[in-house]
Amino acid sequence: MPALKFDLAISDEEGLTEKKEWKLDGKLLSVLDPGTSAPDFCDVDNVPFIPGLDLCERFFFDLVKPLLDKDYPSLEYVACRLGEGSDVLGFDTNQSRDHDWGPKFDLLLEDEQHIDELNTFFSKHLRGKSICGYSTQFQRFTEQDGATTLVNTPDDDESTCHGIRIMTMKQFFVSYLNWQIGTGEPTLEDWLTFPTRIRTQLAYYPKDIWLYLIGCCWQRIGQEEHLMCRAGQAEDELGSAIIASRLIRDVMRLTFLLEKQYCPYAKWLGTAFRRCTTHGSSLEPILQQVQLAQTWQEREQYINQAYERLALLTKEKLSDIIDSTKYSIPSERSQFHGRPFYVINGGAIADIIFAQIENAQIRQLPRIGSTDLFIDNTDAMLSELRLKMKRIFQ
Structure with missing residues (x-):
């Protein structure tokens, strides 16, 4: 399938009012323990602002797609930007960069066969990389009110993770709509x-x-x-x-x-x-x-x-x-x-x-x-x- 950039808004919260875990195939990515200090932000003051959708598109085409073309040439997928965040709507500004913003996207697959393998693959090949001045790494931060958010960070260690969420289309619909595609029209x-x-x-x-x-x-x-x-x-x-x-x-x-x-x-x-x-x-x-x-x-x-x-x-x-x-x-x-x-x-x-x-x-x-x-x-x-x-x- 060709790579697509979606501007569909799946949720209009920005992750601050609801506790959500960033999971890949049910496995929680790196999470900071509650009470730890805030992760280092990327030095965004010295990086020109770029709309999040454009950044995510550049991230895919410049860094991720070449990796997939080389190591997984026969993989069928759709690359898109779904989920929380003002950037999904195209409304993000400089202020949006302080949380849940950065180079990330969803990779939707036909089946679950390659999910764990791809997660490990991206963890290895995206470390130390940046796009348009922004790190490809994120760290989860738990705030005092219990809300959790992903922060784009220059750190590059075991506590950080890439921003690619990998799932099947079926998993996506179950996760967001609790609706099994292929079982008939919505009631x-x-x-x-x-x-x-x-x-x-x-x-x-x-x-x-x-x-x-x-x-x-x-x-x-x-x-x-x-x-x-x-x-x-x-x-x-x-x-x-x-x-x-x-x-x-x-x-x-x-x-x-x-x-x-x-x-x-x-x-x-x-x-x-x-x-x-x-x-x-x-x-x-x-x-x-x-x-x-x-x-x-x-x-x-x-x-x-x-x-x-x-x-x-x-x-x-x-x-x-x-x-x-x-x-x-x-x-x-x-x-x-x-x-x-x-x-x-x-x-x-x-x-x-x-x-x-x-x-x-x-x-x-x-x-x-x-x-x-x-x-x-x-x-x-x-x-x-x-x-x-x-x-x-x-």
């Missing part, structure tokens, strides 16, 4: 408990699940759009602003869904919204005005501008699905019952979208969306708890 419960950040067979959601999630986003907007105004009318501008921020996040997530783009976790949400969606750059200044507004009336004015654009985008993206002779998605604000508030009526839009779902099982689901739509606790999205949440959708 409905699988789809709705896969965090958005770890998916792509998976290129995107099946149509009916996509519609379900879009409908759930509009449902969320419909549930709170008038509350922002009512809180402000009751002289609670802080409460109104908090509700507005929740609605802004729903607008952003809905934009990602409509454009079928990956939606990262909180730290990179705004960056990805601006850089990775077609409509994010035009919506961003409007949403910023919502947050800067001093009164609920001003807040209402700007957020309805965003709603109206999003309603038009919904019409556009679903034009091949929704029969315009039977359904009309409202794209202009209207008064909320008899109260002096103006809304887009997200609930009505949601009803139209839900009516397009053909799968009876999906139509009967509660209108809450996937787990990462109604839960934003990092620990709750770890695989152990996430798998238990499948019962919600059964």
Whole structure:
């Protein structure tokens, strides 16, 4: 197989909120004992910054591929960059170099036959090597809070390891999705408990699940759009602003869904919204005005501008699905019952979208969306708890 550089984000944590072990075929690589001093960092101040994806690509083509071509000419593999880290998304900066960053990638094999052998091979042949000024060696550091991270280090001894993670494709899917490839399509419960950040067979959601999630986003907007105004009318501008921020996040997530783009976790949400969606750059200044507004009336004015654009985008993206002779998605604000508030009526839009779902099982689901739509606790999205949440959708 040819070597590929993937920019798929498999996890949007950077390894600081969750204890993870860097394993090859179940064997733990070199780990520092808790309480030991921090490993030496590479002297990055004197090394020009290079985006992590580019560094990993150079690492593969300049150092690793020649070794494989020479000693394993018949080996079939895919080389890619998967996993944690801002570099996976292309959002890394100078600051990113202080942990879990450096020349590394995943080597995916057809079977397990060569995993241990290759690990030993790379340990031997990559020692003392560097690429673009960066060492090929890493050391694991356990911080005071118990979190562990890999640090790129100039050290070259038994406590260091290379950054190539070797596994089969099957091991990869089991490790990240707890899903056995080759055993059939993911179930409905699988789809709705896969965090958005770890998916792509998976290129995107099946149509009916996509519609379900879009409908759930509009449902969320419909549930709170008038509350922002009512809180402000009751002289609670802080409460109104908090509700507005929740609605802004729903607008952003809905934009990602409509454009079928990956939606990262909180730290990179705004960056990805601006850089990775077609409509994010035009919506961003409007949403910023919502947050800067001093009164609920001003807040209402700007957020309805965003709603109206999003309603038009919904019409556009679903034009091949929704029969315009039977359904009309409202794209202009209207008064909320008899109260002096103006809304887009997200609930009505949601009803139209839900009516397009053909799968009876999906139509009967509660209108809450996937787990990462109604839960934003990092620990709750770890695989152990996430798998238990499948019962919600059964």
